[in-house]
Amino acid sequence: MDHEPRVRPFRRSDRDGVADVCVRTAHNGGDARDVYPDQQLMPTLFADPYCHLEPELAFVLDDGRGGVGGYVLGTADTERFALDFRSRWIPRVTGRYPPLPGPPTTPSEEMIGLLHRPERMVLPELTAYPAHLHIDLLPEWQRRGYGRQLMYTFLTALHERGVPAVHLGMVTVNTAARAFYDRLGFQPIAVPDPGPLTYLGRGTALAR
Secondary structure (H helix, E strand, C coil): CCCCCEEEECCHHHHHHHHHHHHHHCECCECCCCCCCCCCHHHHHHCHHHHHHCHHHCEEEECCCCCEEEEEEEECCHHHHHHHHHHHHHHHHCCCCCCCCCCCCCHHHHHHHHHCCHHHHCCHHHCCCCEEEEEEECHHHCCCCHHHHHHHHHHHHHHHCCCCEEEEEEECCCHHHHHHHHHCCCEECCCCCCCCEEEEEEECCCCC
């Protein structure tokens, strides 16, 4: 029996659905299946570790049929998360994705290189925004208010934990995502040499 779509806390049974959304939105907001042939690679960097290390800050858009239409996940403390990623997450996945023997030569190898450098998440310019997040929605669920619901759910959870502000890093060419974040009150954060990313941040308190 179908139900109304709704935002709810992540369950362990959502793991495959979250991974699927991650893969289908991981290439500048679009489908990454042709870019990264290993379908587990992108979730191993950008979804699974959050669901494993901080599941209380993972929320999904339940499509009403038991599937996952989107998610928001992240951490309340980026510095601690980077340490946990190094000590608790990399050992779980390094057998499948060992450190590279040399410089990366393919998009997949570039991602494996990032996997083994969790310290990249910790930048002094982001200190005032200790939390960070990832939010993704499949195309059929976009522009229907669900992204805002996911984001407000996450911001509320952070605020209740006493976390003052949150940041995210988005691929600069994804202009549709930037418009979404702008509407939600995110502001640019100046970071030297950000590469392909734009960093945005905002406080966790919601306007009443």
